[in-house]
Amino acid sequence: MVNILLYDGTYEGLFSVFFDCYKEKYAPVSIQKERNYQPAMFDHSTFIPTELVKSDRVMKGLRKKLSSTAFSNLTKAFFSEFEDIEMTIYEYVQLVFNNKMNIEKDYRQSSVLRISQVTKKVNREIHRMHAFVRFQKTTDNIYAATIRPDFDVIPFIGSHFKERYADQLWMIYDTKRDYGLFYDLTRLDIIRLENPEWEGNKKIKRTLYSNNEIEFQTMWKNYFRATSISERKNMKLHLQHMPRKYWHYLPEKQMV
Amino acid sequence: MKSDLSEKLKILADAAKYDVSCASSGSNRKNKGKGLGNATGMGICHSYTEDGRCVSLLKILLTNHCIYDCAYCVSRKSNDIKRVAFTVQEVVALTINFYRRNYIEGLFLSSGIFKNADYTNERLIRIAKKLRNEENFHGYIHLKIIPGASAEVMKEAGLYADRLSVNLEIPSERSLKHIAPEKNHKSVYEPMNWLKEQIIENREDRKKHRSAPVFSPAGQSTQMIIGASPEADCEILSIAASLYDKQGLKRVYYSGYIPVSSDDRLPAVTSVPLIRENRLYQADWLFRFYGFAMDEIVNKTHPNLDLEIDPKLGYALRHLELFPVDVNTAPYEMILRVPGIGVKTAGMIIQSRRYGKVRFEDIKKMGAAMKRARYFITAPNYSLPLSTDQPSSIRHQIVYQGKKAQLSLF
Ligand code: SF4
Numbered sequence: 214m215v216n217i218l219l220y221d222g223t224y225e226g227l228f229s230v231f232f233d234c235y236k237e238k239y240a241p242v243s244i245q246k247e248r249n250y251q252p253a254m255f256d257h258s259t260f261i262p263t264e265l266v267k268s269d270r271v272m273k274g275l276r277k278k279l280s281s282t283a284f285s286n287l288t289k290a291f292f293s294e295f296e297d298i299e300m301t302i303y304e305y306v307q308l309v310f311n312n313k314m315n316i317e318k319d320y321r322q323s324s325v326l327r328i329s330q331v332t333k334k335v336n337r338e339i340h341r342m343h344a345f346v347r348f349q350k351t352t353d354n355i356y357a358a359t360i361r362p363d364f365d366v367i368p369f370i371g372s373h374f375k376e377r378y379a380d381q382l383w384m385i386y387d388t389k390r391d392y393g394l395f396y397d398l399t400r401l402d403i404i405r406l407e408n409p410e411w412e413g414n415k416k417i418k419r420t421l422y423s424n425n426e427i428e429f430q431t432m433w434k435n436y437f438r439a440t441s442i443s444e445r446k447n448m449k450l451h452l453q454h455m456p457r458k459y460w461h462y463l464p465e466k467q468m469v
Numbered sequence: 470m471k472s473d474l475s476e477k478l479k480i481l482a483d484a485a486k487y488d489v490s491c492a493s494s495g496s497n498r499k500n501k502g503k504g505l506g507n508a509t510g511m512g513i514c515h516s517y518t519e520d521g522r523c524v525s526l527l528k529i530l531l532t533n534h535c536i537y538d539c540a541y542c543v544s545r546k547s548n549d550i551k552r553v554a555f556t557v558q559e560v561v562a563l564t565i566n567f568y569r570r571n572y573i574e575g576l577f578l579s580s581g582i583f584k585n586a587d588y589t590n591e592r593l594i595r596i597a598k599k600l601r602n603e604e605n606f607h608g609y610i611h612l613k614i615i616p617g618a619s620a621e622v623m624k625e626a627g628l629y630a631d632r633l634s635v636n637l638e639i640p641s642e643r644s645l646k647h648i649a650p651e652k653n654h655k656s657v658y659e660p661m662n663w664l665k666e667q668i669i670e671n672r673e674d675r676k677k678h679r680s681a682p683v684f685s686p687a688g689q690s691t692q693m694i695i696g697a698s699p700e701a702d703c704e705i706l707s708i709a710a711s712l713y714d715k716q717g718l719k720r721v722y723y724s725g726y727i728p729v730s731s732d733d734r735l736p737a738v739t740s741v742p743l744i745r746e747n748r749l750y751q752a753d754w755l756f757r758f759y760g761f762a763m764d765e766i767v768n769k770t771h772p773n774l775d776l777e778i779d780p781k782l783g784y785a786l787r788h789l790e791l792f793p794v795d796v797n798t799a800p801y802e803m804i805l806r807v808p809g810i811g812v813k814t815a816g817m818i819i820q821s822r823r824y825g826k827v828r829f830e831d832i833k834k835m836g837a838a839m840k841r842a843r844y845f846i847t848a849p850n851y852s853l854p855l856s857t858d859q860p861s862s863i864r865h866q867i868v869y870q871g872k873k874a875q876l877s878l879f
Contacts (some may be wrong), residue, residue, distance in 0.1 A: 318820035321831045344513050348570045356569060379503045380605070381569060398503075429566050432475055436567075439482035440528060441518040444727050444741050450521025454514070465516055 217258035222246040228268035230261045244299035278309050283317040286332040292365045293331050301327050338364050343373050345459050350423040355382045357417050361389040375401050388415040414461050430464040437465035477553045481530045484544050489724045493525040493574035493609040496631035496687040504605030526577035535581030539649035540732040541697045544581045560596050575609030586617035597629035616656040632687040635660050640705050644698030648734050661716045664689050688719035696742040697726040702774045703767035710763040723749040748774040759805050782808040786860040792845040797822050809842030
């Protein structure tokens with residue numbers, strides 16, 4: 214009996230798995246990305262290829278039974294890359310199809326609650342990227358930033374920056390997953406750099422900085438310091454809002 | 470020249486930091502025609518100071534020169550400090566360059582008073598105008614209007630700014646007279662009332678013609694300094710309630726007084742009243758989002774907020790006759806009044822119970838603070854902890870447990 218299903222790691226791939234589960238009556242105990250899979254003793258695994266016809270069918274059925282918010286939350290939860298996320302989405306989808314009523318607000322169900330909690334986490338990371346991305350202006354007039362978010366949020370942050378920085382060239386690059394966004398004043402593209410050269414902790418090289426880049430970073434640091442009120446100092450609160458793992462993006466938290 | 474700008478920035482940011490408001494929310498300014506920036510409804514905190522406050526805007530004074538002598542203020546005339554002023558172009562360049570690097574949501578500009586109110590306000594407006602018209606900037610602009618501004622000046626300010634504020638600073642007129650002799654409440658309330666009319670009128674106009682220009686779309690806010698004068702919490706909160714109701718304010722900020730001078734018009738304090746400030750914000754939230762009336766939170770018999778417990782718990786302990794609340798049948802308004810249950814959890818409970826009974830464990834998983842909530846609810850197969858008929862014993866258990874938990878951390 215097949216108990217482990219493998220797929221290529223894409224969202225469409227996962228939905229192709231769901232299609233086969235229904236058709237072949239699989240009852241998986243685990244669904245995993247093929248590249249992460251490590252075989253164990255009693256595993257009976259099979260790889261299910263992505264077929265858009267299949268994934269589209271399942272997605273279409275799902276859209277009919279869910280609000281558009283619930284549907285897009287499911288997508289966001291998927292990009293959390295949590296280990297249990299495939300099975301959680303699987304249970305959620307089963308719940309949807311096995312009920313006449315729309316179940317998306319029944320938080321008593323563990324998969325519904327889990328999806329809502331994971332979505333909240335992903336949304337928070339998206340929000341933090343909106344907040345903590347710091348552009349450095351380069352000699353070729355590109356405002357460039359590197360990030361390494363906990364979740365794969367690149368697909369969700371482009372529109373915000375595109376609307377806000379419509380009149381400047383910019384790039385945001387996820388150095389953990391090695392891909393990013395580039396905006397050329399008209400189009401927003403997903404890019405992968407060939408042999409990118411970084412500095413230190415995968416940051417933009419200083420030699421690429423435009424003339425007054427350092428000057429503005431320094432002024433920002435000074436501003437940040439001046440606007441703190443020492444009589445109210447509360448590092449616990451500070452760290453709660455701005456956990457250490459984000460500091461490496463932020464000029465105001467660099468010593469030099 | 471550059472080190473000079475850096476020096477000015479330090480001084481004028483330092484002098485502006487006592488205005489605690491840094492919100493950039495409530496405006497929805499679209500980026501039209503490929504300009505720079507927009508204002509998203511909820512606003513973004515781009516950084517946090519070491520005291521844990523949100524840094525959303527470049528918050529600076531245009532100058533710290535001032536002809537007034539308000540005792541609570543670092544920029545007061547009698548204080549012996551270095552005086553500097555930005556040029557219009559300097560503020561514009563700083564704003565744009567910080568904004569393009571994603572450091573800020575926009576500008577919060579205020580100023581000491583040179584010459585008179587309108588002369589100062591005109592300078593502030595010139596900067597906002599330049600940002601909008603010459604730099605095609607659609608980010609957030611908050612202008613702090615100097616009390617006593619004339620109608621024409623405010624009218625212009627509202628065209629370029631997302632939010633305007635006039636600060637009350639000292640809650641009552643009698644204290645204000647004492648601490649800031651040149652000021653009076655009339656000069657604050659008059660512009661506030663005028664702004665309110667304008668904002669309402671503008672909304673009506675925009676319903677009729679979508680093309681009518683927006684006027685201060687994120688409304689107005691104000692700040693009161695807490696602890697520099699003797700007002701009780703019930704006086705402060707009833708002023709706040711009336712500012713929300715009568716002047717239609719979006720936000721009232723409470724700023725614990727920070728001893729900036731040893732002026733003998735002020736009480737000799739050594740620490741900032743942070744807990745009291747926090748309790749005032751909690752009370753303010755109960756008023757705005759939880760359907761509480763101010764006199765349910767503080768009143769003649771309880772003029773001050775309890776520093777040891779939050780005001781919602783305080784209310785519940787004074788009204789044990791209303792509890793426990795059955796989470797499966799009680800109306801939303803009543804579930805909101807349960808200590809430990811917030812707006813979000815209350816919403817989830819209401820949604821979920823349409824599918825079947827909500828259990829104690831469900832509520833816990835949804836994120837309620839059970840440490841407090843468990844004394845005030847009923848649910849299937851759940852019974853209240855023993856000896857919960859006495860407010861004092863519930864209070865003791867909650868406060869004592871909290872302390873025990875804190876101790877065990879060390
Ligand atoms: S008018 Fe404003 S800047 Fe001048 S002393 Fe009073 S509070 Fe300070």
